[in-house]
Amino acid sequence: MERWEKIVTRTRVSVIAAAGVAAFLVGTSQLAVAQTPAAATSAKQLMGENFGVLQAILYALIKGDYRAVPGQVDVITSHEDQLKKMAGDYTDTQLEQFLAYAANMGGHARDLKSISETLMQHDAKKPTPGYDHLREALAAHYGGMVQMCVSCHNHFRPAAVE
Secondary structure, X not given: OHHHHHHHHHHHHHHHHHHHHHHHHHHHOOOOOOOOHHHHHHHHHHHHHXXXXXXXXXXXXXXXXXXXXXXXXXXXXXXXXXXXXXXXXXXXXXXXXXXXXXXXXXXXXXXXXXXXXXXXXXXXXXXXXXXXXXXXXXXXXXXXXXXXXXXXXXXXXXXXXX
């Protein structure tokens, strides 16, 4: 049992570190999603809301209480669709990269939802938590969502953050 506790602790530390990096990058960068100020503001608003959702999901993962995760994931997948529609005047290659980041983030989110629903069903039947491999997969998909956010920011940010 001690081995699993160490794995869970390491997973939690990794998730918290990833969230910290995401918080820094979201707070200090701007994404040039579209060329018009109104669209850029909307994209910025969506990304800010996604950051809040990521924090709520992180809190749920750390607590091991997944009830809020499916609803939070629905917000992110809705934003994924909206961000895809806001893609600015990019070259074909840039547009493909932007859409790939959005789709990859959405894929991780949908997997996160599915795994959290499976864990809730399992935990409802058992007095003690189990399925640690699924909890690790949950954390990995959360990390994948954060990675897509950071990667997109690094790729499309108009200037480097110093």
